[in-house]
Amino acid sequence: MNLEGRPQAPLMSNPRADRVRDVAKLAGRSSRLKSGRFLAEGPQAVREALSAHRAAAVDGGPAVVHEVYATEACLDRLPELADLASGVTLRLATDEVLAAMADTVSPQGIVAVCHTSTATLEEVLASGAKLVAVLCEVRDPGNAGTVLRAADSAGADAVVLTASSVDIYNPKAVRSTAGSLFHLPVVTGADFADVIHALHTAGVTVLAADGYGNVNLDRLQDLSAVRRFGGASETGSSRPDGADGSAEAALPQLELPTAWLFGNEAQGLSDAELAAADHRVAVPLYGRAESLNVGTAATVCLYASARAQNR
DSSP states (O other): OOTTSOOOSOOBOOTTSHHHHHHHGGGSHHHHHHHTEEEEESHHHHHHHHHHHHHHHHHTOOOOEEEEEEOHHHHHHOHHHHHHTTTSEEEEBOHHHHHHHOSSSOOTTEEEEEEOOOOOHHHHHHTTOOEEEEESSOOOHHHHHHHHHHHHHTTOSEEEEETTSOOTTSHHHHHHTTTGGGTSOEEEEEOHHHHHHHHHHTTOEEEEEOTTOSEEHHHHHHHHHHHHHOSOOTTSOSOTTOTTOHHHHHSOOTTSOEEEEEOBTTTBSOHHHHHHSSEEEEOOOOSSOSOOOHHHHHHHHHHHHHHHHTO
């Protein structure tokens, strides 16, 4: 790059060039698996990817971004992106080249080829994780991205996707995370039984988000407040489950390390997945809706834990 922060390589203008085709192939799962790379499109996603790349370089972590392609107009409009790309291969390209590379009709002048995460659940748990979201056979990329974004917003330590879940590096899923994909460890292709074993071995309580669960999420939040502040819960009693508090003591404590299981959009969690959890927790419905979308349910559950853990 020159002193003005712009690439010195020639402008890429041929949308049929081999390099362009190689980048475009990352829209397909097989190319992503083979290369260990995926595409982030648009200023927001690229900004978060480059910020994560810079932080990883400082911490001695693995590289996040492989290379960036941008139009001159984009860099004129957002010069901070060129600054963030210092140390990363940055190439100028025409709008036609960017359109040929990207999955979206308009990538807003910039795309980044990024490395898929190498995080493992063992590494996450060894770091003392307190809140983990586990997606079990969640197939819709938009829903998966929404859960990941909610987990990031709630301060979760990691997101785990089982082997039968959607590829989170699917272009639509990447877009739906709004950059959160680069903010926390993401474990993909995990075996469900191995996940449960690792969580329990680490002393993490496993809660299944289940509309038919026998534990009420509001009740857990009330009890968390009682433990934190003392006195009566919002329901008006400090020990509503009996004088000895035995039933209360048997309920999960949201302030402790917790992993939430979120199931398939159509079928929810399977019988085996429900049986593997320590408790089945229902989000109460006060209106007439039959159920909550998995992304909405995940947001409510994760924030309930986050509030209890951060009081």
